[in-house]
Amino acid sequence: MELKASNIKRLSNPTAYNLSVLGFIAFVILVVGSVYYATITVEYQWRWFKIPKYFMYQETIRLYAEEDGEIDTIKENGKKIDILIQQEDGLKTYTVPKGSFNWDEGDMTSHGDLIAEYSGSWRMGLMALGVLTTLKISVIATILGIFLGIIGGVARVSDTPVLKWSAITYVEIIRGSPLLVQIMIFYFVLGTTINKILAMNGLPTLDPEWYGIAALSIFTGAYVVEIVRAGIESIHPGQIEAARSSGMNPFQTMFHIILPQALKTILPPLAGQFINLIKDSSLLGMISIRELTKATREGITTSLQTFELWILCAILYLIMTFTLSMFVQWLERKGARR
Amino acid sequence: MIEVKNIYKTFYVPHEVKALVDVSNKIEVGEVVVVIGPSGSGKSTFLRCLNRLETADHGQILVDGVDIFDPKTNINTVRAEMGMVFQSFNLFPHLSILGNVTIAQKLVRKRSKKESEEKAMMLLEKVGIGDKAHAHPANLSGGQQQRVAIARALAMDPKIMLFDEPTSALDPEMIGEVLDVMKTLAQEGMTMVCVTHEMGFAREVGDRVIFMDEGMVVEEGTPEHFFKNPVNDRTKLFLKQIL
Secondary structure, X not given: OOXXXXXXXXXXXXXXXXXXXXXXXXXXXXXXXHHHXXXXXXXXXXXXXXXXXXXXXXXXXXXXXXXXXXXXXXXXXXXXXXXXXXXXXXXXXXXXXXXXXXXXXXXEEOOOOEXXXXXXXXXXXXXXXXXXXXXXXXXXXXXXXXXXXXXXXXXHOOOOHHHXXXXXXXXXXXXOOOHHHHHHHHHHHHHHHHHHHHHHOXXXXXXXXXXXXXXXXXXHHHHHHHHHHHHHHOOOHHHHHHHHHOOOOHHHHHHHHHHHXXXXXXXXHHHHHHHHHHHHHHHHHXXXXXXXXXXXXXXXXXXXXXXXXXXXHHHHHHHHHHHHHHHHHHHHHHHHHO | OEEEEEEEEEEXXXXXXXXXXXXXXXXXXXXXXXXXXXXXXXXXXXXXXXXXXXXXXXXXXXXXXXEOOOOOOOHHHHHHOEEEEOOOOOOOOOOOHHHHHHHHHHHOOOOOHHHHHHHHHHHHHHOOOHHHOOOOHHHOOHHHHHHHHHHHHHOOOOOEEEEEOOOOOXXXXXXHHHHHHHHHHHHOXXXXXXXXXXXHHHHHHOOEEEEEEOOEEEEEEOHHHHHHOOOOHHHHHHHHHHO
């Protein structure tokens, strides 16, 4: 406390300070409690216990008889059991775990009867798959966005009209229309065209995912261009003069002198941009990419657990964005220590 | 070595200023030229034209016979032969002292890491800060930073050194250490052009003094002539004000 001395009056009395902390906790509990109470009032059934299966579940395997027949033999086969069924076209063997069936030798089976039901392997649930898709899309789009942004930012500060004007056009066009519209254009206009051309030449077509990633990275890239430009312009002109007067060419000056210094100033706004990217990826559900938001919607269609799943969805986004923001803060501190 | 032929330069931003008006000069190998004059007299612009940090509106500058304003000239190779030291040091804050002195050697002279570091250490010892090689510029005093800047320029083995008011941003007690390094350089026979307000340095080290005012060379000559028997009235007035 002493270290952060300032002339602004703070709560110096420890009791008052602790009471204030309690006040905050009480406020949070009050808000959450009221929401919970309100949902009870409208008779919403909370079923949080059903949520874990959206992350991991053990699949259930059911074997059905394909034809009418008669159970011929039931015999042990190592740790499993073989059920041999005499059917019209001969003996058929089903290998199942112990205790997964309820048949005796001599029983008659008809077409469609359940022969055995047992647990298979563990699989990832809908929400986990959604998170993975969102992460994959965000990581690829972030890398491409940084790449585009740095190239665009360097072009933006160039004196050459072809570079400078191209960068300005790119930024203005992309920033001037909604991301959702751009995603639609990328998928339904560019995607259709490109996939048709690919198919006409006998090449495999591209998944919607790639058009989504392209739309996101180009959108983010446009904002990164402006961030990089501001970073470059924040470097004192004397740095450029010192570099150029020692014989470095503009390219060397940019990549060895200016950008390394600019990186420090652009890191916080850059982080904000990539947090936005993670959140914006939720729009990709519109072109049938099953990222987190779309996965949530699908989960709700089948389970009707609207409240749980949407809250869960928000929390998962929060975890992703918060982790990124912590990571960038760590990078900043690491940079500041030098 | 350098031939300046009738150069003109006018700045229009923030308002019209005639920085250089028909300036001509010839700098010989091994000469120490000191450029003095009141602020706004165009002396810095003159210096910055010599390595094309500023482009003249008219006129020609020949460095070893190469016209540096010719678009076909590769200015980077010309600049590599000319060291420059700035008033505000302009060290690269993201690099260590050693990194500052080696980076241009590696990138422009294509020297190996080992070779450039040996050269850098030799020069840092020479300017008296060998022990700070791994520090960062922010941790050095102004005088130390300026000496690093001189070492950085020397690392390229320049044929000429340009000094743009190298001591103006320094605390008085640090001016001496930088001037000492410059004097040593002059004694070793380095060709130098110095824009400075240090009259002691001009008198002691300079082979020739150029006095500029309002973008023109008003008077030039040996230091003895210049300080003892100035001819021009403006020179007399300037000397009276500062001495």
